[in-house]
Amino acid sequence: MNSLREVKTQMHFASDNNSGALPEIMQAMNDCNRGHVPSYGEDEFTKLANAEMQKAFGKCDIYYMFNGTAANVVALKSLLQPYEAVICSDVSHLQNDECGAPEANIGCKLLLCETTDGKLSPQSIEEKLLRLGDTHHVQAKVISITQPTEYGTTYTLEELQKLRDFAKAKNLYLHMDGSRLPNATIHLNCDLKEVVAGFDIISLGGTKNGLAGAEAILSFLPEKKDHLRYLRKQSMQLAGKMRFVSSQFYAWLVNDLWQDTARHVCGLAQELAAKLADLPEVEITQKVQSNAVFAKMPREVIKEVRKKYFFYVWNEKTWEVRLMISFDTKAEDVDGFVQAVKQSLSKHVPTHR
Ligand SMILES: Cc1ncc(COP(=O)(O)O)c(C=O)c1O
Secondary structure (H helix, E strand, O other): OOOOHHOOOOOOOOOOOOOOOOOOHHHHHHHHHOOOOOOOOOHHHHHHHHHHHHHHHOOOOEEOOHHHHOOOOOOHHHHOOOOOEEEEOOOOOOHOOOOOOOHHHHHHHEEEOOOOOOOOOOOHHHHOOOOOOOOOOEEEEEEEOOOOOOOOOOOHHHHHHHHHHHHHHHHHHEEEEEHHHHHHHHHOOOOOOHHHHOOOOOEOHHHHHOOOOEEEEEOOOOHHHHHHHHHHHOOOOOOOOHHHHHHHHHHHHHHHHHHHHHHHHHHHHHHHHHHHHHHOEEEEEOOOOEEEEEEEOOHHHHHHHHHHHOOEEEEOOOOOEEOOOOOOOOHHHHHHHHHHHHHHHHHHHOOOO
């Protein structure tokens, strides 16, 4: 293989990270690929993007970044003293998929709440607060939730309200890992402002939603403005050619591209789940409320279908799998996947017809 054009690609159901970028996003990067402008975010392209972000999310300070782990770490770091801790779920990305970045880069402890559907509730958080004020114990200071959760479930607006009331009563900050926030917003049939309302700081994902290497922190705490500005740079996340990151968010918001994309992925996830649920040997294990489908199916089937359509085994003990829809997944891909599962079932499960 001698050129980029010769590299072969496949349709995966593994992650919305496995897809490329939306054509409109590539176009936006092209549109700002001309001339010289001030660097590090002082340019007019970035100002346009900031205006769209504020229209969509409300008045906030915006810090574009390259990846979601850094957005989570910098956001949380801005809120914590060295002896303070973060309450999050035991299935959170913070806990399981960031290679200890919060512990290593903030030096903080994560206080884990057990969950079966990825969601935290005031009751589950309450027990982590028992030793508030005790010199010998870390002091919980932030509640971090993921919306939609790592299990593809979505907090309702009522559940978010309860968390807001609770955090306020206990004097805790609220952080949202929104790496797939548009999908939760479409599921809830509301707008972006409503989903983030009352939260102090958001890690907003772009990459999983059709952008490329573009994430952002949205801070609703004006007093943290300078702190976050320096922390982003110290955390090596300040882009010199910022226009190529910020312009992606502009294109994503300006014509409601985010809505079309989120509607598409959520709709296809429902379709995939419904078709798989019709097969007696397949069990859908979580509510489908974003672009992920969690399921259990026979091991031999998983091994075989994965060769054609790669996807992850989420839990190696139970063989629960995660199937994820991307902006470029088509209805034919979903049908092809279901067909591959059916064919494999008929080979490996004698009773299957
Ligand atoms: C819930 C969640 N948060 C954050 C991230 C960001 O991760 P990354 O650092 O790979 O961009 C991911 C990516 O898988 C995620 O699923």
